[in-house]
Amino acid sequence: MKPIMLSIPESFESSRLLIRAARWGDGAGVNEAVLESLAELKPWMPWAQHEPTLEESEVSIRRSRLEFLERSDLRLLLYNKETGQLVGSSGLHRINWQSRRFEIGYWVRTSCSRQGYITEAVEAITNYAINELQANRIEIRCDSRNTSSARVAERSGFTLEGILRNEACDTEGNLRDTMIFSKVRGVEY
Structure with a gap:
């Protein structure tokens, strides 16, 4: 199976959100949201x-677009x-197409936090991964x-499988523990 040959929908919706693949030109909007939220994201x-910079944000978006088309991220x-x-x-990141494993990552702009948007997005993306990508x-x-x-x-029904102690370095270079939550076909869905 060649992932690049997969036909994957580029957008879908939840009750309040349009969720879609990054497109060229999205850098300005992402830049604005990141600048607003830098203290919380850092x-x-x-x-x-x-x-x-605006250019750095657009470069990131264009890379993401190419990765989406390649099906690598x-x-x-x-x-x-x-x-x-x-x-x-x-x-959906750190994709393993052979085993159909995906990792959901997320961040929210500060002015939209604590309104349930990310939980809503995670639930919609989980359903997308299950129904469109046959996630295991x-x-x-x-x-x-x-x-x-x-x-x-x-809140999204993921199970805490464990905590990897001293697994990675945080943004300041100090060792940190990583929590791993999962949903597995045949168990949670």
């Missing part, structure tokens, strides 16, 4: 350690259907200190 996201942008505002970003395993990984991220996984 502790958790290695890519949020400095203010990105499926970055998805989250838009409020009513206002058209970019709410955040998510996607879906993971959410987060720093054990990132309680907001862990709560999203729990």
Whole structure:
């Protein structure tokens, strides 16, 4: 099976969100959301350690577009259907097409946090992975200190499988523990 040959829908919806693949030109909206949210993203996201330029954001979007087309990473942008505002970003990462394993990552812009958008997106993306991509395993990984991220996984029905101690370095270079949540075909769905 060659992943590049897969026909994958580029957009889908939840009750409040349009969830779609990144497109050329999306960099300005992403840049605005990242700049607004930099203080909240910085502790958790290695890519949020400095203010990105418009060009850097557009380069990131264009890379994501190419990766989506190659099926090597499926970055998805989250838009409020009513206002058209970019709410955040998510996607399916660290893909193993042979075993049909995917990892959901996510972040929300500060002005849209604590409104349930990310939980809604995670549930919709989980359904997309199950129904469109025949996922056998879906993971959410987060720093054990990132309680907001862990709560999203729990609210979305993911099971905490374990905590990998001193598994990775945080954004300041210190060792951190990583929580691994999952949903597995035949168990949770």
